[in-house]
Amino acid sequence: MSSPADPDDHVRPFVHNTRHTRALHFSIHEVQSFMRVAEPDALALAYTRLMMGFLLFHPQPARIAMLGLGGGSLAKFCHRHLPASGIEVVEINPHVIALRDEFEVPPDDARLSITQGDGARWVRTSPEAFDVLLVDGYDYSGLPSVLATQRFYDDCSASLRPGGLLAVNLFRGHPQHELHLDRLRRSFNDAVLEVEDEERGANSVVLAGPGLASRRALPASVEPAQGMDTSAWDSLATELAHLRTAHERWRLQRPPVRAPRRA
Incomplete structure (x- = not known):
C-alpha cells in the first residue's frame, strides 16, 4: 500500500507566470494560488483575506495550524505579520x-514548519491544541472528501483551545455544500458563520468554534494585531468589514447559546 508521501500518488501542479503574477494550477481552468511578484507576501485573493478574519476574534494566536499549502499565501502572510505566532502547515502533495x-x-525556522502528510490524520493525532486552524486543502479534483466528513469536523473541534477558531474555505457549488455546513454545525454546537467571498462568488469562508459563539457585537474599530504594520492591516479592511456585518446579522438571529453536547 502506498503512503501519502509517495509522489506517484499525487498530481503534479504547474506554475503559470506573467510579468507581474505567478499562479499555481492543477488545471488551466482553476487557480489554486495566486501571487503578485512585486508583493510576494500579500494576500492577492479575497477569500484568503477573509480567512484572516479570525483576527477579529483571536488577534494574538500563539499556535496557528494550516491544512493545505498551495502557493503559501496564508503561511507567508502570517509568518511576516504575526511574529508572536507559531505556524504549522501540513500539505499532502509533495509536488x-x-x-x-x-x-x-x-x-x-523556529516559528514556521511545513511538513508533508495527511492533514486529517494530523489534526486527529496532534498532541497540542491550536488557537486557529485554517483549512484550504483543495486538490486537482476539488475538496477532498476526507476534509469534509463528520469525523474530520469533530476532530477539528476537539483540536481547538478554549476560544479557538476554525476557518475553512468551501466551494458553494459543491453538491454536498449544505451537508458540509450541517456537519460543521453539529461539530461546533451551531457556532458556525458562513461568509461569501464577494470577489469570486463561488466560494465562502466558514468560521466555527467557541471563539465565535459570544453574543457580543464586534467593535467597529480594531487595532492591528501585535507586530502587524498598518498597511498589512489595511489590506484586510474590506473583508473584515464584510465579516463584521455578517457576524452582527448572525449574532442577532442566533438563538441563545445551548449547553455543549454530552457524549
Whole structure:
C-alpha cells in the first residue's frame, strides 16, 4: 500500500507566470494560488483575506495550524505579520511543497514548519491544541472528501483551545455544500458563520468554534494585531468589514447559546 508521501500518488501542479503574477494550477481552468511578484507576501485573493478574519476574534494566536499549502499565501502572510505566532502547515502533495521556493515561501525556522502528510490524520493525532486552524486543502479534483466528513469536523473541534477558531474555505457549488455546513454545525454546537467571498462568488469562508459563539457585537474599530504594520492591516479592511456585518446579522438571529453536547 502506498503512503501519502509517495509522489506517484499525487498530481503534479504547474506554475503559470506573467510579468507581474505567478499562479499555481492543477488545471488551466482553476487557480489554486495566486501571487503578485512585486508583493510576494500579500494576500492577492479575497477569500484568503477573509480567512484572516479570525483576527477579529483571536488577534494574538500563539499556535496557528494550516491544512493545505498551495502557493503559501496564508503561511507567508502570517509568518511576516504575526511574529508572536507559531505556524504549522501540513500539505499532502509533495509536488506542491517542492514549489515553495518559486512562491517565495520562507524556509522552516523556529516559528514556521511545513511538513508533508495527511492533514486529517494530523489534526486527529496532534498532541497540542491550536488557537486557529485554517483549512484550504483543495486538490486537482476539488475538496477532498476526507476534509469534509463528520469525523474530520469533530476532530477539528476537539483540536481547538478554549476560544479557538476554525476557518475553512468551501466551494458553494459543491453538491454536498449544505451537508458540509450541517456537519460543521453539529461539530461546533451551531457556532458556525458562513461568509461569501464577494470577489469570486463561488466560494465562502466558514468560521466555527467557541471563539465565535459570544453574543457580543464586534467593535467597529480594531487595532492591528501585535507586530502587524498598518498597511498589512489595511489590506484586510474590506473583508473584515464584510465579516463584521455578517457576524452582527448572525449574532442577532442566533438563538441563545445551548449547553455543549454530552457524549
